[in-house]
Amino acid sequence: MGNDSGFMNRHYFLLRRLHSLSGILPIGVFLINHLLTNSTIAWGLVNSRASENVAPGTIEQVGxxxxxxxxxxxxxxxxxxxxxxxxxxxxxLWVSIAFHAILGVYFARTGKSNTARYAYQDNWRYSLQRLTGYIAIFYIFYHVATLRWGWTFMSPTDEPWSHSQAASTFSLALRGQAQGIGFGGILVSLFYFVGVTASVYHLANGLWTAAITWGLTISESAQRRWGYVCAGLGAGLMLMAWSSLIGFLLLDVNHARAVEADMHAAHGTHVETTLPVAEADH
Amino acid sequence: MSSTEALREHEAQERKANRARAKAGRSVIFKIIRCDGPGKPSRWESFKVPVEPGSNVISCLKWIAANPVTIDGKQTTPPVWDSGCLEEVCGACTMVINGKVRQSCSCLIDEYAPLEGDTITLEPMSKFPVVRDLWVDRARLFNALKRVKAWVPIDSTYAQGAGPKESPEHQQTRYRLSECMSCGCCLEACPQYNIEEDESKWDESFIGAHAISQARLFNEHETGKRLKGERLEELSDKGGVGDCGNAQNCVKVCPKHIPLTESIGAMGRATTIHAIASFFTGKK
Amino acid sequence: MSDNRVIVVGGGLAGLAASVRIAESGVPVDLFSMVPVKRSHSVCAQGGINACNEIARQQGYSEYEHFDETIYGGDFLADQHPVLEMANWAPKIIDLLDRMGVPFNRTHEGFRDLRLFGGSLFKRTHFAGATTGQQLLYALDEQTRRYETEGKVTKYEFWEFLWPITHEGRCVGIVAQDMRTMQIRAFRASAVVMATGGCGLVFGKSTNSVICTGGAASRCYQAGAAYGNPEMVQVHPTAIPGADKLRLMSESARGEGGRVWVPRKKGDTRNPVDIPEEERWYFLEERYPAYGNIVPRDIATREIFDVCVNEGMGVDGQNQVYLDLTHRDPDYLTVKLGGILDIYEKFVGVDPRFTPMKIFPAVHYSMGGLWTDYTPGDYNPDAPKPGHKSGSPIPVDAQKGHGLTIGATNNMMTSIPGLYAFGEVNFAYHGANRLGANALLSCIFDGLCNGVSVVNYIKDVKEEAPQGVFDEAVRSEQAKHDKLVASTSGGTGDKAYNPYQIAKELGDEMTAASTVVKTGPRLEQAIAKIGELMQRFGKVELGDAASWTNQSLSFTRATGDMLKIADAILRAGLLREESRGAHFRKDFPERDDSRFFKTSVARYNPETGKSDIEFVPVKAPLVEPRARTYGKSDTKKETKETAAAAS
Known part of the structure; x- marks a missing residue:
């Protein structure tokens, strides 16, 4: 432990800056990409070419x-x-998140929130940054464990998430049942809502503070301007996150399965032909 | 108007409104944390103090010191507090008044307790060890100035000609930073700055906004720059500017309106550049 | 030599300048202060610091003229040789402070800016915003911290000086008390520098900080050090009365058109803005039709005092008059006087743009202090020169001549060998009246110039005082301390023996009898009153028996010491049967050079507990005394400049 803190002290600046950087790259960039992908479950409806691989009969059935x-x-x-x-x-990504999380907890523990006495907006954001960090750790762990590592015992459904049936299995994991929503589903959905909201806030506010940490914004007005940019980005991401959730919650699992089955069929050969190419790359 | 200025203006209006409704000839309750010394338990004591026009916390404390009888009629000892110039320029009389840190000399009773029986609470600063009652030991604060070598390394005090020329704008920038009276308000309000009684840990604990700003001040001076690298090394290490959590309370409670968050940003930039430069050209 | 250490008591400008200079020469310094040195009273100085500069020089000004102004301003009571040397050093001191990083205001081209100040026709005052004292103190504080990290200066902050230790007539150390643990300890030193400032608190409320009791100086005086010109105390005409202290209100408020008045009707309780013009008494305008509100400082002070104290016409029956700016455009006021008006609003809670300010004169500076010696330099004209005509060539031999022999071991040494006095606690530089912006200069000059004298002095000190001397000194102070602690009343509550009550009565009496206008009978009455207070103090009852951080004890002890200084101030004032500078005797309104071109030297008489006063001729003057009129036409000019400069 003594060696650890010695290492920490020797490379403190580097660790601090890597912590800041890792939140943006890769974690922040990934989060943006991830939410862009996920929100297509809502915004895909404006994609007129999206149903090219779905059989006309299925389209008739699901809409x-x-x-x-x-x-x-x-x-x-x-x-x-x-x-x-x-x-x-x-x-x-996992290593980056773990690094960001472990150091983040270490750093957060050096502070002591005092919003009760100094109820300034900036101070609230400081405390929220730490709170949302803790929430995000639990949330991301749950998210990855249940969907990626197949720890279904923590999920209201037994069926693991599958990348070839991405929408239906996720909707199932969220709601716990094919039709409507159960008690477990409500809990998981709420957790997702809180978790994703916290993660987005953590990124947007983290971007704002990172600009001060790295010395990009110095004057109060520069910090205010950059604040607008971060708030805008945060609002956009929030919109994507919430619309994804709503999109999955409003999805009929059986309909989704039908669409996915059609797409899989149309895609099957493609998968087979690309595999050897991927191997050749090695 | 910046948000900090807007906040100050709002607070000033609140105080003004209180002043306008202040009742003449009233008495005010002072609730004071008493503590006989380090490691001793602390307790609250209340005093009923007659308020004269223009009374401030210091004059009321003096009244209590001369009449140390609590509201329950119990004889007690005169409260102990630290004070100096009473003009808000020496920084000595800083304490936590009604939950917020500020100088007690410039705290007018009319602005904080305008009505009969209103209460004013006095607590010692919580980020420094209590000596007795409202008096705290701010030695760590001055130690921070040593950490960042907050001085200009002149050759000697013998006559060696004038100092460097300077534009009026640059002088104004330095003057604002140089008004820091080491009162500790920025530290008391900072969620990243915590009490540390173990002196051996001071050099690794968060240095605080005041010292970061002082490092900037001396890096801005032609001769002061000679120690720039050493200052930036210190600010890069544990307890340096990296430990700032950007809660930005410091700038809001600074009685001298020093642009502390600007200094933090500036030192963030300087340490970034210093690190990159050291990576590519540094010898170590 | 290796064991030689120097103790500096007091961490204001003088103490820090001395510490830096002495530490720099390789001698370790132990620096004692009741407060962290950065909080010393020097922070309160606002206006600036005087020095001849290149522009003024090309206009005909010189160090010699700075010297002459200071002597003239001090009504010829200052020691002239040290003042000449101080003026010579002034430009170099500004350069040094500049190098230390003091943010002096700048011209567009980047040179140091200058402002006009009272007592001169030339711009010779350097300034850093409205907090020059603070900025200078911080620069020296930083240098001291630098030496502290190098181990050359050891700070003892929150330590109170109790007594100088002497052995075979020499000062060999001090006794001091830790204000937190209450531990009393002796410290050895080859020389001790007192740099403990003035004694404003003797007058109760003043513009001084709460630590300016003069207690340390009084203890040296009681230990046998002579005290020079105790009666010379400067009173500033306009200060903001406060419940806790009197804060300075710059003279520029009058310069910008401020009118001074009181209601014609005694005890008129109406809101001042509701009192019609004809029911207001503009007493300065009435009594001085030519100059009106911009009469010189001492006259304004005396008139305001007279109206309140003698005629009882003060606003609300208290010692205060209106200083009225409400007839001026508020925006104009904000531009011209913003800073000082904000101070008023911050501490009084009233906006002076719309409501007349209430002001009253306040004790501001002690010209008197521990008596000090010096060795003259090579400028010693056969006979004193006549007054210097502004802009004319300086005397040929003064051009290169030194006022002091630099490094002479007796420079600014008190009557106790090895005990020095620097800064405001030193009586030498300001005579009967201090010129604005000369105080900061005299403090730093003492530390830098005479710090060298201290270093030279300790080279000759060989003998080691036996430990018994120190043990005895500690025993003696411990006994005094224990006696005070034992006096704790435990609540018998006879107010007469309450230290705060005694201090209050002392302040009230001193303010009434010995500030602006003095008379023989009133001073005699005050001497009797102080005698009574001393008797009561003998039975003082302490309110706190704590053996940890006992502030009451420190305050009570200082009260006893203030009584001793008060006695010296009153007795010297009574015996000086003339009016000179700040000392105005209504019964002797003229300066009397034949009898009193002399320094009053007070010595403590341990038998009686009182002061013995002796008048000693001012040493070999370099300029002849002349009438201090500020020539009638010049007076007007000078006053206007004073006012303009103060903004």
Missing amino acids: EMTARRVGTFQHEVTFINEMPFLVLIEVT
Whole structure:
């Protein structure tokens, strides 16, 4: 332990700045990308080409809008899953998040919130930054464990998330049942709402403070201007996050499955042909 | 108007409104934390103090010292507090008044307790060890000035000609920073600055806004710059500017309106540049 | 030499300048202060610091003229040789402070800006905003901290000086008490520098900080050090009366058109803005039709005092008059006087743009202090020169001549060898009246110039005082301390023996009898009153028996010491049967050089507990005394400049 703190002290500046940086790159960039992908479950409905791989009969059964939403989302998920060195990317992300989380907790423990006495807006944001950090740790762990590592015992459904049935299995994981929503589903949905909101806030506010930490914004007016930018970005991400949740909550699981099955069929050969190419890359 | 200025204006209006409704010839209750010494338990004591026009916390404390009888009629000892110039320029009489840190000399009773029986609470600053009652030991604050080498390294005090020329704008920037009276308000309000009684840990604990701002002040001076690298090293280490959590309470409670958060940003930039420069050209 | 240490008591400008200079020469310094040195009273100085400068020099000004102004301003009571040397050093001191990083205001081209100040026709005052004293103190505080980290200066902050220790007639150390633990300890030193400031608190409320009791100086005086010109205390005409202290209101308020008045009807309780013009008494305008509100400082002080104290016409029956700016455009006032009006609003809670300010003169500075010696330099004209004509060439031999022999071991040494007095506690520089912006200069000059004398002095000190001397000194102070603690009343509550009550009566009496207007009978009455207070003090009852951080004890002890100083102030004032500078005797309204071109030297008589006063001729003057009129036409000019400069 003594060695650890010695290491910490020797490389304090580097660790501090890596902590700040890791929140933006890769974690922040990934979060933005992730929310962009997920929100297609809502915004896919404006994607007129999304139902190209869905059989006309299925479209008739589920409706054009669902076909577009699930079609777009599944297309994005498949794209990601076909990226080369996906595991490497994933591991990098997990390590970054763990690094950011562990150091973040260490740093957060050096402070002591005093909003009761100094109820200034900036001070509230300081305290919220730490609170949302803690929430995000639990949330992201739950999120990854249940959906990526298949720890279904923590989920209201037994069915693990599948990247080839991304929308339906996630909707199931969120609501716990194919139709409507159960008690467990309400809890998980609320947790998702709180968790994703906290994560987005943490990123937006973190971007604002990072600009001071790195010395990009110095004057009060520069900090205010950059604050508007961060607030705008935060609002946009918040919109994406909430619309994703609403999109998944309002999804009919059986309809989604039908669309996914069509897409899988249309896609199957593609997967097979690309595999050897990926191997050749090694 | 910046948000800090707007906040100050709002607070000033509140005080003004209180002044306008202040009742003449009233008495005010002073609730004071008493503590006989380090490690001793603390207790609240209340005093009923007649308020004259223009009374401030110091004059009321003096009245209590001359009449140390609590509201329950119990004889007690005169309260102990630290004070100096009574003009809000020496920083000595800083304490926590009605929950917020400020100088007690410039705290007018009319602005804080305008009506009969209104209460004013006095507490010692919580981020420094209590010596007795309202008096705290701010030695760590001055130690922070040593950490950042807050001085200009002149050769000697013998006559060696004038100092460097300077534009009036630059002088104004330095003057604002140089008004820091080491009162500790920025530290008391800072959620990242916590009491640390163990002197051996001072050099690794968060240094606080005042010292970061002083480092900036001396880095701005032609001769002061000679120690710039050492100051930035100190600010890069544990307890340096990196430990700032950007709660920005410091700038809001600074009685001298020093742009502390600006200094923090400026030192953030300086340490970034210093680190990059050291990475590519540094010898260590 | 290796064991030689120097003790500096007091961490204001003088003490810090001395510490830095002495530490720099390789001698370790132990620095004692009742407060963290950065909080010393020097922070309160606002206006600036005087020095001849290149621009003024090209206009005909010189160090010599600065010297002459200071002597003239001090009504010829200052020691002239040290003042000449101080004026010579002034430009170099400004340069040094500049190098230390003091943010002096700048011209567009980047040179140090200058302002006009009272007592001179030339711009010779350097300034850093409206807090020059603070900025200078911080610069020296920083340098001291630098030496502290190098181990050359050891600070004892929150330590109170109790007594100088002497052995075979020399000062060999001090006794001091930790104000937190209450531990009393002796400290050895080869020389001791007192830099403990003035004694404003003797007058109750003043513009001084709460630590300016003069207690340390009084203890040296009681230990045998002579005290010079105790009766010379400067009273500033306009200060803001406060429940706790009197805060300075710059003279520029009058310069910008402020009118001084009181209601014609005694005890008129109406809101001042409701009192019609014809029911207001503009007494300065009435009594001085030519100059009106911008009469010189001492006259304004005397008239305001007279109207309130003698005629009882003060506003609300209290000692205060209106200083009225409400007839001026508020925006104009904000531009011209913003800073000082904000201070008024902050501490009084009233906006002076719309409501007349209530002001009253306040004790501001002690010209008197511990008597000190010096060795003259090589400028010693055969006969004193006549007054210097502004802008004319300076005497040829003064051009290169030194006022002091630099490094002479007796420079600014008190009557106790090895005990020095620097800064406001030193009586030498300001005579009967101090010129504005000369105080900061004299403090730093003492530390820098005469710090060298201290270093030279300790080179000759060989003998080691035996430990018994120190043990005995501690025993003696411990006994005094224990006696005070034992006096704790435990609530018998006879107010007559309450230390706060005694201090209050002392302040009231001193303010009434010995500030602006003095008379023989009133001074005699006050001497009797002080005698009575001393008797009561003998039975003082302390309110706190704590053996930890006992502030009551410190205050009570200082009260006893203030009584001793008060006695010296009154007796010297009574015997000086003339009016000179700040000392105005209604019964002797003229300056009397034949009898009193002399320093009053007070010595403590341990038998009686009172002061013995002796008048000693001012040493070999360099300029002849002349009438201090500020020539009638000049007076008007000078006053206007004073006012303008103060803004």
